[in-house]
Amino acid sequence: MIQELHLRILPAEAANEDTLRTAVCRETGATAESVKAVRILKRSIDARQRTVFVNITLRAFINEEEPQDDIFRKIEYKDVTAASKSVVIVGAGPAGLFAALRLVELGLKPVIIERGKNVHDRKKDIALISREHSINPESNYCFGEGGAGAYSDGKLYTRSKKRGSVERVLNIFHQHGAGASILYDAHPHIGTDKLPGIIENMREQITGSGGEVHFETCMESLIIKDRTVKGVKTRCGKDFPASAVILATGHSARDVYRYLSSVKIAVEAKGIAVGIRLEHPQQLIDQIRYHSKEGRGDHLPAAEYRFVTQAGGRGVYSFCMCPGGYVVPAASDREQLVVNGMSSSTRGSRWANAGIVVEVSPGDILSGKIKSGITGEEKDAYGKELHVMTFQEQLERVCWLNGGMKQTAPSQRMVDFVNKKNSSDLPASSYAPGLLASPLHFWMPEPIVKSLREGFRSFDKVSGGFLTNDAVMIGVESRTSSPVRILRDRESMQHIELKGLYPCGEGAGYAGGIVSAAIDGENCAEKIASILT
16 A cells, blocks of 8 residues: 655654654554555655644555656657757856756757866866965856856755746756755755766766767857857857857856847846855754754754845845855956855755845946946946946955955954944854955945845844854855846747847846756757757
8 A cells, every 4th residue: 555644743753764654653553564665755844833843745655565666757868969950058057957958858969068167177276266266267166067056055946836847857956866855855955065976967968968068168259140140159269050059158157248238139137136145153043943952953954044024125135045054255257256155965064154135126226326336438338238247246346355355255243234343353154265354334335234234133033043243244145146137038038139049047037046047948948949850
């Protein structure tokens, strides 16, 4: 007999398969010997009340062996070596990789060109940022195989469920090496220690099926004839002709945005969110979120949080929360300072961090409500469609200057910031390049400072103890999303003016995270296949 059960149990009972079997026996009256297997279908933690529960939906196999061939649907990929039509994909982030896999599945040959290095060799350049404060503009936390998500928490949670199948994306990750827990956890994640290997497996699937992947190959321009994109020119002098081009460059490819603007390819400014990365001791977050002085105990994971409020007339919210994680330097060029967060699969560090960011609209920049630092020369060189991007750049440069013109990050204790007080010292931090005490409340734009201050007070009302001088603010968090949207037709997903060009993923302004970018990549591939096959 196969029985599906919905259980609300204590963390100790949900700890492993043996304790779950005991719970199944209690619910069904079955003997321990008769429960042959237990398969988790969904799992989430409910910490809203003083007593923390785990909600589990599971399938119990009673006096029946568990079949192994129905856990997930394995995708069969075709051999496209001799395919007559190829699609060039600019960028090997989640949008580009999933677009390539879907094209192979549909019988078209993907040719990926990636400006950065492969996911293994990226590690060396990333290490140099912390050790020597040296940034390779083509190989860093933003650029290279896997994109900005490769060295992050690998969070696979998204609200974008109307765009496509989240379950399909999770299955593909699992097929290429991710653990089975991503198939049932409410907030699945892979971890920065596991994700690079999975990305390598995806690449090997693409190339093993006849697709191509070219690293250290940066797009210079599009090949356009009769308002139709025919391929891509690269800086290394090699042209890539194509039946279609998927532009999936990620949200930090500012040279691409400038190129598109300069040749009058339609783009528009898009709102972003900027702020800081806030780091607490993980034990404190555990105590707050699990309502216990003992913290998470032996059976609960490192606690997460998610906050959103309105403050100063703007949305303020937590972004990319990394329990048991690290703050990392995420600039993509010299004279920039940007921070982000990541964590391993175990989420085992003694710190918790999250971006706390404030919404900024194009109107804020154009009206002068938020000072952009845009010069008259820059206004003449580029249209208003790049004003948000230029504001983003200027803020990152100001942060770099206040960090001592290195990757040491300007920082301030949380309560000191709220009280407009300089921090005389700083707590220990996971940020490897080091912290430098700095009055963030003085040099960050005033509307953002005001909203952050009000937001912190609001979050503390919800979770008492969150506003504390044991927490440190690390500047700046500015790469939450693309500052530009590359305009495309909603139905065909092609650019509104150029046939054969498919703006895709987070960099094009149509996704916000690994899963939504992957879905967008698949959707673009399917639209192309509907025309070419």
